Amino acid sequence: MRFPLAFVISFMPATVLAQEATESVTPDQCISRSPATLSTSGGPDDAQDPSVRVRANRSEAISGDTARFEGNVQLSQGQRKIRTDSAEVSSIQGTFSAQGGLLYEDAAVVIEADSLTADMDDNQAELSQARYWLNGQQVRGEADNLVIQGEQSLKLNGATFTTCPDDNPDWLLEAEEIEINAEEEWGKVWHAKVRLFDVPVFYMPYMTVPVSDKRKSGFLYPSISTSSKNGFDFEIPYYFNIAPNLDATVTAQYMSSRGLFLKGETRYLQPWGEGQLNAEFMGSDRLVDDNPDRYMLHAEHAGKLNENWRFYGNYTTVSDDNYFNDFSSAINASTDNQLNREAEAAYFSRNWNAALKVQDVEVLGKDVRPFQVMPSLSVNYFSPSLYNRLDFRFNSELTRFEHRDSQHLTATRWHLEPTLILPYQTPAGSFTTELKLNQTFYAQQDPAGELKENISRTLPQLMMHGQINFERDLNVGGKGFMQTLEPQVQYLYIPYEDQSEIGLYDTALLQEDYYGLFRDRRFSGLDRISDANQLTLGLATRFLDDGLRERAQLAIGQIFFFDDPKVTLSGDQSNEERSSSALAADLRLQATERWFVRGGIQFDTSRGDTNKSEVLMDYRLSEEKLFQLSHRYVPNLGTDIEGNAIDINQAGLRATWPVMKNTTFVGNWYYDINLNRSIETYAGLQYESCCWAIRLAYHRHLDTNFEDQDFTTIDRRDDFDSGISLKFVLKGLGSSGPLGIGEMLDEGLFNYRKPYYLRN
Template sequence: MARFAAATALASSLAYVLPAGDAWAQAQAPQKPQERMVVDARELVYDNKNNAVSAVGDVQILYQGRTIEADKVTYDRASKRVIATGNARITESNGTVITGDRFNLTDDFRDGFIDSLRVVNPDKTRFTAPRAERTDGETFVFEKGIYTACEPCKEHPERPPLWQVRSARIIHKKSEQTIYYEDSRLEFAGIPLAYIPYMSGPDSTVKRKTGFLSPTFLNTGPLGYGVGLPYFINLAPNYDVTLTPTYLTRQGLLGQVEWRHRLENGSYNIRAAGIFQQEQEAFLAPPYGAGDNKFRGSLETSGKFFINPRWSFGWDVAMSTDRWFWKNYRIKSESISSTTFLQESISTAYLNGQSSTAWFDLRGYYFQSLSSTDWQKQQPVVLPVLDYDKRVHKPSFLGGEIEFTANVTHLTREAAAFKELPTQSTYLISTPYGSLYDGCAIYQKSTCLVRGIAGSVARATAEVSWRRNFIDPLGQMWTPYASVRADIFSVSPSTTGYANANVSSIADTSDEAFGRVMPAVGLMYRYPFVAKTSFGTHIIEPVAQVVARPNETNSLRVANEDSQSLVFDDTNLFEWNGKFSGFDRVEGGSRANVGALYTGRFGSEAYANILVGQSYQLSGRNSYAQGDLVNTGLNSGLDTDKSDYVARAQLSPMKGLFFSGAARFDASTMEAQRIDAAASYSTGKFSSSISYGRYEPQPALGIPRRREGLGLNGSLEVAQYWRVRAGVLFDLDKYKYDREVWRNTYEAAVLNPAIAVPAYPKTGPLQTASLNFGLNYHDECTVFDVSYTQSYADRALSGTNNKDTRTVMFRLELRTLGEISYSQNLGQSTAGDGVSSSSSR
């Protein structure tokens, strides 16, 4: 029979044989669009004897947002049941697709039984069961149900998915947005691996729901075995709290709590952790650990709020009872900034405003040292730090761009921070209170660097600058520049009883204020030459810059706090304001910077970029040859009239392959003073990189030895979804000490001058600093990762037993079910952890 074209005509035919009270009969009556039933099929079969009507052939029924499709749909008037057979399929309004061999439903499709059920939710999760029942329109009960978030194998759909949960019963209650699993087992590739008598979890519609989160596991020597079970409490749509009790076999119960709150104009959170330690002896005694503390804990909070679209304020504050707490108890803190050798917790609060042409930032800092070799009294409290920058484009009276810059900084510290100028053979044993061989017990310029003076230091800086670009008819670009800068300093040294009490003489100041003014005029010249050849486009551009200034004044009186880092390279060769990193120092005298830039494009993907340049002191006093309290500028390559050469090169000959390098070469000998080089190659299945760094000694800065390192990293897709990775870092120039051999004799020599200091044995110029390798599996439903990392301790460092750190980490994430992670330290921890050697393993 020909297919009925009009669904309304079919509905009328059905209404002819159905009572007016039946849902199908009501399809003909005027109703809201979402309440109307629309039926489409190839033919209708009327069975007056059994009081039934059937739609046969490509049946499609639309009702209340649901769509039913089947080969045949029969309505039994007596039982008011709808029976769908043959490729039966229901599509819910939310996109959930339910298929089965046979549906037996009520006439409104809300309740009923389904044989050989298969459910695919919008988030690609799946349920299957030989039989299921839906009641109240919202509760699904899957008998002998199976749940998974994995897609079936396209080549072999009969194979079990990577993982699935097989249960005696799975109950999905939509009103509670919860799925309950009874008498379940977790299977991987069809093999049972874990039995779970009962569990529950949110369904795919849930964004936030009260309940337990995935557990975490750990094992370390001083803590023992530990398991943490977070419990999330959804108090309201915009605030919640998470409680995480963690039981540790050696230390007892560690409590953690996190509060999160989102408001209309921002959000904030508060995190706290604490424990009453059971085995304090697992940690070192002060000053190397917190073994004498019964209670240890931390408090953190961060937030950000918008006053209006341009202005915001916020904070990120962290406090702890001791510097080792976060690391000892494996607590992640967003405030911690760390490198291989340095670690500190940074607390800050700020007010920020910005527009398309202006920037304002006001903030304060507190630094908590997390290293055993640092002394907290030497850490500064910086409050306030104000930065303001405003640019005016094309002012009518000058053209070009005018920029206003301001900075105000004030800081205080209790004790002066010193660093001895060591030599190649210097032996040091560091403590939190200085070095036992501390040549700075009394300050002398020839032997001491002053990282910061005790007392308070304040500086206010204001600068206005102007520049404009001109392009002449030949294509040459001329950029004149002019600026004037003023600084006011106030230094109030403290003569406390800590080491180096003669601090008042260091900066040659005594509760005084002084200032400086630095005007500057300059000109930059650029002339790009463009050439097109058969193998690419080439641009060669000579660049020259001249800046004239008077001599820098008061460099020895300035307590240099923010300009201690100076690396002369291609990135700051043409900086108008000089090469110093902050405001405390300023470039003086007349200087010329010259260089040449080459850029090449070859085909659609290959390119090259090369820069070579040099800087010249033309007249006046060279600021980089005038060492301040930390000798900034010396050994920088800028401390001679003709600077070292700097160069940069970038090359990509093909897609995925990239080379880069930067170097500084001695102007007289052309020996490399600084080298940074890297190469990387990446495809879809393979990626690798190699990096190399080499920095020559800088004795005036307290670095007597060359630093050199080589890093290798790579990853390879060994099969679909599987990837292996590995990395190693070689320290090519650090001499390591066999501490077990000479430590006792050496420390005895420190305490008794009559004992000769032992020679240290070198273990060779090529040492492994760290290595790591791991295995990763990642598909649409599963993430599995296992890794091993090892950091090799520097045997030359002092403290107690300094051992290599070895850690194994494991993580398994099953989409929608949760994540399990586990980490364990192998062997002993480093002395910087504050861990007793007897507790490590």
């Protein structure tokens, strides 16, 4: 605080002093508020005015040097304001003093004190028996002696510090000395003692505390848990704030059944891209035979050099197949069974693009080793309105498939795909005709000699797709809606060609959901292009409210075959005769502002069997008040050790709800209907106030460890992991934010998914 020697004094009677502003309720009830704020009359430029303005009931000037003020004294200089009973200013000595009921305020802090003395030349002020509040922050406290140094610094002796707004705070830090720098937004504390509910819980000779959400290097809050698999589990992270665009976190985690687990993560953000590096290591895992070292390495980058060039890279490796099943990692979940490694450089222009890519996929828990893409070059050209309304597209790809096994099949594939498109579109509907030529060349190296060394495949393709849009106004329950009716039809013709001499390098069967019915391919990749002589019929209807927000959508469709498709993955000729595909339906519904439903089904009408179904239903009042019911069914995934067919037939319940003030319950329960057993249970209670939070949770879930063998069956495992976890946070001591209900919703094998997304 600084008052210049050349000051202006303006005296006004107390009757015209500005009234004190009373404390007001704000949306953020957690911000600590001072009991009063000061205001003075003046224009908008007063904040930059270096002059001192004084208002008081009485004033007295002594020898042109000292001015004394009595009764409701208010002084202001720019954003600094003081209210007191009496004050004295000496222009020669450059000092200022005030006594009795003193209230000081500036842009950073509000202070109540018994007295104040200020050295205007040194830009320093000292207050005794002070109570302080940092403006806009969750920080307040008391001090026997408080010194304001310059514009940004506070020094407190015999002080307390808390982020709790109440007069009797739940937690309180007591210290011999505290220094707070408002610019750095961090405080240094010496000889600190933390009290929780007035009980001392720990002592630190030196520590730093945040006074805002600004990042700073230091320890983050630890977490404690128990597990039937890992034993007692204690985890503590240390955060490195290296630069505004670079940080790192190192975490030490001790598991009593396994040993010491170390994790490190570095993140960067540059004009040319962003990415992260992760490394995790455990030496001599005591739960595994021979106590092996276990590790994970991960690197990821996405960026660009300019408006045309894009780059992406992703690499992950682990010591063993069961790594993600045994350790919690930010990279993969325990349900992930493969590692995708790829690097790509791409160039984009107005009418064409090109990309060079390498890719390697490692499947965990199985002896299956997919092909490696080493490399793949794609070049694509687009020419809208090539002639009148005729569009032209040319896609090409040259790919080399390698394998880790030197005695395995390898190949080079060159695919060319010129396409002519004739679109016709109106608001009432559209009709598009597409003529395509699929030309593929293979150069294969088969050590077994079962496949041709060189093979060419030429397949023309014709697709015609039409859609009509109908709409009408509709009144439901006194509310106005617009209903659409959108029938669509598609004809697809691809002649049959024997492809049994072509190896399978990147091809698999695609799902036949409603939107997949209108694809022109049955298989992913290019190694199998199915013959087709088929008609697809689909019908969708939507309901939009008066704000044109989609409230419901129902779609149903099916493919009808004029000729049975012959091309399959297992062989060249299909012996299965079927006149139609599965009937596919999709439902999205927001019945009210709180009820959301999404479901899908694929039903085989010829056999009367369900190929796949899933339904999710939410009742949502807010982010912390929701119930979700779910069911999913997928038949014939494999066989168990006894040769019986294995289906996924699971029901789930997920809920989060406040049970009392500041306390929320989150629970998950998933049940296997076929095996009559629970496969996952999670229950957690979280209490969160303005200044601290605690979470206690219990989990029990199926252990998904892989067996280190070639799987020919699906094992009905009976191995479960269960345990308890505890997280505790004092806001303002290493954390300024909540624990988060969303984090609890994502706990476990099955993450929370919203069943419906509104399209506004």
